[in-house]
Amino acid sequence: MKGIVPEKWDMEYDVVVVGWGSAGTAAAVTAHDQGARVLILEKMAKGGGNSSICGGNIIVPKGKEFLEYLDTLSFKTTDREILEAFVNEALQNGDWIRQMGADIQVFRPLEVAYPTMIAGAGFPHVKGAENVVKYNIKGTPEEGKPSQRLWKFLSGLVAKRGIQVLTSTPARELVPNERGEIVGVIAEREGKAIAIKARRGVILTCGGYENDPWLKWDYLPVKPLSFLGTPANTGDGIRMAQKIGADLWHMTRLACLIGFKAPEFEASFWVAFLSEGFFFVDKYGRRFVNEAGIEIHEYYRELSHFDMEKMEYPRVPLWAIFDEQTRKRGPLSRGTAGYNRDLYNWSLDNSAEIAKGWIQQGKTVGELASKISVDPKVLEKTLARYNQLCKSGKDEDFGRPREDLRPLEAPFYAIQLWPSLINTQGGPRRDKEARILDPDGKPIPRLYAAGELGSIWGFLYQGACNIGEALVFGRIAGKNAAAEKPWS
Ligand SMILES: Cc1cc2nc3c(=O)[nH]c(=O)nc-3n(C[C@H](O)[C@H](O)[C@H](O)COP(=O)(O)OP(=O)(O)OC[C@H]3O[C@@H](n4cnc5c(N)ncnc54)[C@H](O)[C@@H]3O)c2cc1C
Structure with missing residues (x-):
C-alpha cells in the first residue's frame, strides 16, 4: 500500500x-x-x-x-x-x-x-x-x-x-x-x-x-x-x-485458563485451588470435566461447548464448588502472576472475599445453590454423586485420578469463573x-x-x-x- x-x-x-x-x-x-x-x-x-x-x-x-x-x-x-x-x-x-x-x-x-x-x-x-x-x-x-x-x-x-x-x-x-x-x-x-x-x-x-x-x-x-x-x-x-x-x-488462537472477574477490576484474577477439595459445574449445576486433568493453557477447549438448543455456552460462566478445608488451605488467587497481582492482596483464608460477596457460602449445598441461582436439586445430586465417586476412589464420570479426589463436607462455597485469556x-x-x-x-x-x-x-x-x-x-x-x- x-x-x-x-x-x-x-x-x-x-x-x-x-x-x-x-x-x-x-x-x-x-x-x-x-x-x-x-x-x-x-x-x-x-x-x-x-x-x-x-x-x-x-x-x-x-x-x-x-x-x-x-x-x-x-x-x-x-x-x-x-x-x-x-x-x-x-x-x-x-x-x-x-x-x-x-x-x-x-x-x-x-x-x-x-x-x-x-x-x-x-x-x-x-x-x-x-x-x-x-x-x-x-x-x-x-x-x-x-x-x-x-x-x-x-x-x-x-x-x-x-x-x-x-x-x-x-x-x-x-x-x-x-x-x-x-x-x-x-x-x-x-x-x-x-x-x-x-x-x-x-x-x-x-x-x-x-x-x-x-x-x-x-x-x-x-x-x-x-x-x-x-x-x-x-x-x-x-x-x-x-x-x-x-x-x-x-x-483464532489463544492461551486461556479460568479467572474470577470482579466488576471493579479491569482484569480477572487467576484462580487456582491448593487442595483437591473442589469440583466445577456449569450454569445448571452439572459437573462436566476431570478438573485435575486440563492442560493449563488449553482450558477454553473444555468451556467452548455450545448448546445449540439453548443457543448459549452452558459452561460460561462456570462455578467452582469447594469446602471449608479448601477455603482454609490458602488464597484462591495467589498473586503469582496477572495484572491484579500488584493491585489487590487476596486474603490468605479467602474470608475477605466472602465478606465482599466474591465467594458465596452455604451451610448446606441447597442453600449455596439458591445463592448462585442453580436448581438446588441438581446441585445436591451433583455433590452426592461426586462424593460417592471420591469414596469409591474411581471417577467413573470424568476420570479424575484417585489422588485428586476428596469428598466435600459442609459448609460449602462457590466462586464464579470465566474463561480468562493468558494471551492471544x-x-x-x-x-x-x-x-x-x-x-x-x-x-x-x-x-x-x-x-x-x-x-x-x-x-x-x-x-x-x-x-x-x-x-x-x-x-x-x-x-x-x-x-x-x-x-x-
Ligand atoms: C498471567 C500470565 C502468565 C503468563 N505466564 C507466562 C509464562 O510463564 N511464560 C510464557 O512464555 N508466557 C507467559 N504468558 C504470556 C506472555 O507473558 C506474553 O505472551 C508475552 O509477555 C508477550 O510479550 P510481548 O513483548 O509480545 O508483549 P507484552 O509484554 O504484552 O508487551 C506489549 C507492549 O506493547 C504496548 N502497546 C500496546 N499497544 C501499543 C501501541 N499502540 N503503541 C505502543 N505500545 C503499545 C503494551 O502497553 C505493552 O507494554 C503469561 C501471560 C499472562 C497474562
Whole structure:
C-alpha cells in the first residue's frame, strides 16, 4: 500500500520499536548493539506489558528434537522452517541471558495447585517432549517473583544502553512511502500526532488483543472472554498492519485458563485451588470435566461447548464448588502472576472475599445453590454423586485420578469463573526473518514483528514458549531491521 510521507518529521531514528515488553526489549537491545539508533514507543506510563506480570517461564529446549514436538503441536499451521528458526535460536536463549548479565534456573513449581502449573511438557506423550525445559531468571523469592526478576533484567538492558523510550506515546499508524516501504510511524503524545522517521525499519511488538471486545468476540472460540494480563494490549498492531496490507494468521488462537472477574477490576484474577477439595459445574449445576486433568493453557477447549438448543455456552460462566478445608488451605488467587497481582492482596483464608460477596457460602449445598441461582436439586445430586465417586476412589464420570479426589463436607462455597485469556496469539503473519508478509506471502519492506503479536503458535501451545518466542523473534527482528540500508 502506498502512503503519504510527511514533509517534516518530528524525530528521526534508525529503528523504531512499537511496544515495550520482552519482544520489544530483545529487538531494541539487539538493534542497538548492532549500531542502530533506536527508539521505543510505549503506550502506557511504564513498560512491561504482559511480560512483567506473567509466570516468568522461558523455554530453553534441551536439544534440536524439540522441533519434532513443536511440529506436531503446530498441526501444520506454522511452516516447519519457521519452527526450525525458532528452535535454533531458542537453544541460545540461556546463553543470550548470560551474555546480557543475568543467569537462569530451572522452573520448579513451589506447590501443587489445580489447574496444575507443570515444569515440563504440556503434552508429554508427543515425540520430542523430553526436550521441554522451562527456566526463569535466577533469583530467590525475596528478589521478586519470576516475572518481576525478568522485567528488572530486561528493562535494565534498555536503561544501561541509554535507549530512548517514549512512554505514554501509543503508535497510531505506520507510514508507507510510494514504494510501499515502511519509513516511519505516527504516534500520539500529549494529545498531538508526532511523525517519527525510521531510517532502517519498524518493529511491531505491541502485543495481542486480550482487551479488544470485538476482536475477541469475532475470532475466539468461546464467548465472552475476560483477560488476566495487561489491559493495554488492544490489538493496535493488528489494525496498523492491516491498514498497510499485511496478512493475518493464528487469529483464532489463544492461551486461556479460568479467572474470577470482579466488576471493579479491569482484569480477572487467576484462580487456582491448593487442595483437591473442589469440583466445577456449569450454569445448571452439572459437573462436566476431570478438573485435575486440563492442560493449563488449553482450558477454553473444555468451556467452548455450545448448546445449540439453548443457543448459549452452558459452561460460561462456570462455578467452582469447594469446602471449608479448601477455603482454609490458602488464597484462591495467589498473586503469582496477572495484572491484579500488584493491585489487590487476596486474603490468605479467602474470608475477605466472602465478606465482599466474591465467594458465596452455604451451610448446606441447597442453600449455596439458591445463592448462585442453580436448581438446588441438581446441585445436591451433583455433590452426592461426586462424593460417592471420591469414596469409591474411581471417577467413573470424568476420570479424575484417585489422588485428586476428596469428598466435600459442609459448609460449602462457590466462586464464579470465566474463561480468562493468558494471551492471544494472532496478528500479522511473519516469516523466519521476522518480516511481516502481505497476503501473497511477500515481505512488506522494512516492517518486522515479534512476540505475541502474530506469534508463531498456531494450534496447541506449549507453556513458556511465548516469552521464549518474544526473546527469539525480538532478536531476529532487531538484527534484521538494524541491517537494512537507510532509505535516505
Ligand atoms: C498471567 C500470565 C502468565 C503468563 N505466564 C507466562 C509464562 O510463564 N511464560 C510464557 O512464555 N508466557 C507467559 N504468558 C504470556 C506472555 O507473558 C506474553 O505472551 C508475552 O509477555 C508477550 O510479550 P510481548 O513483548 O509480545 O508483549 P507484552 O509484554 O504484552 O508487551 C506489549 C507492549 O506493547 C504496548 N502497546 C500496546 N499497544 C501499543 C501501541 N499502540 N503503541 C505502543 N505500545 C503499545 C503494551 O502497553 C505493552 O507494554 C503469561 C501471560 C499472562 C497474562
